[in-house]
Amino acid sequence: MHVKICGLSEPGHVETAVEAGADAIGFVLTRSPRRVTPERAAELAALVPDHVLTVGVFRGEDPAEVRAATLAAGLRAVQLHGHHPHADFTALKGLGLTLVRAVDAEADLRCGAYDEDLLIVDAPRPGSGEPWDWAAVRGRPSGRWLLAGGLDPANVATAIEAARPWGVDVSSGVEVAPGVKDSGLIRAFVAAARGAAR
Numbered sequence: 120m121h122v123k124i125c126g127l128s129e130p131g132h133v134e135t136a137v138e139a140g141a142d143a144i145g146f147v148l149t150r151s152p153r154r155v156t157p158e159r160a161a162e163l164a165a166l167v168p169d170h171v172l173t174v175g176v177f178r179g180e181d182p183a184e185v186r187a188a189t190l191a192a193g194l195r196a197v198q199l200h201g202h203h204p205h206a207d208f209t210a211l212k213g214l215g216l217t218l219v220r221a222v223d224a225e226a227d228l229r230c231g232a233y234d235e236d237l238l239i240v241d242a243p244r245p246g247s248g249e250p251w252d253w254a255a256v257r258g259r260p261s262g263r264w265l266l267a268g269g270l271d272p273a274n275v276a277t278a279i280e281a282a283r284p285w286g287v288d289v290s291s292g293v294e295v296a297p298g299v300k301d302s303g304l305i306r307a308f309v310a311a312a313r314g315a316a317r
């Protein structure tokens with residue numbers, strides 16, 4: 120079970136996520152209470168070992184802006200939310216970045232349909248922490264995909280059982296307030312996701 124922790128902004132929480140066994144860590148580089156600058160993302164990404172994927176999270180920015188911010192931060196993946204056309208992913212190909220397409224359940228759920236490497240199936244309002252009908256997507260996405268949207272340490276096992284994803288992604292569910300992560304919740308989420316996958 121692949122586990123991604125998203126929206127980190129403090130060094131201690133990055134270190135906790137790595138120690139807990141996260142596979143990927145996301146830094147929000149778009150409008151959000153979790154937004155960090157590319158410079159701050161670079162400082163945080165420097166704490167992450169190579170086996171953990173560092174991801175820049177965007178929504179609506181054009182590919183040139185995504186490219187500039189991601190390379191300035193030294194991140195290894197880009198995650199595009201919203202209605203980015205196929206051409207945006209094509210424009211980001213060839214940079215050596217892992218491409219992640221984040222959509223809601225109404226979108227095309229074939230991983231690779233937009234030349235992406237990984238799909239995230241999320242709530243309609245990303246980063247809102249709002250749960251949705253995870254079971255409704257069971258069996259629909261193809262390829263590598265993460266379930267996201269309203270997950271937390273208490274419900275992630277139920278969500279995995281309902282949707283059977285390749286991995287899970289969390290932000291609000293490991294926070295005590297919007298944008299304020301909690302180390303105990305990060306550890307508990309990773310443990311619960313791993314436990315559920317056994």
Ligand SMILES: O=C(O)c1ccccc1NCC(=O)[C@H](O)[C@H](O)COP(=O)(O)O
Nearest residue numbers: 125151245246247248268269289290291
């Ligand atoms: O976190 C945000 O505020 C955000 C803003 C704009 C686009 C994406 C954003 N977050 C993405 C994520 O944190 C996760 O991929 C996912 O949506 C999980 O959200 P949550 O329900 O808060 O766990």
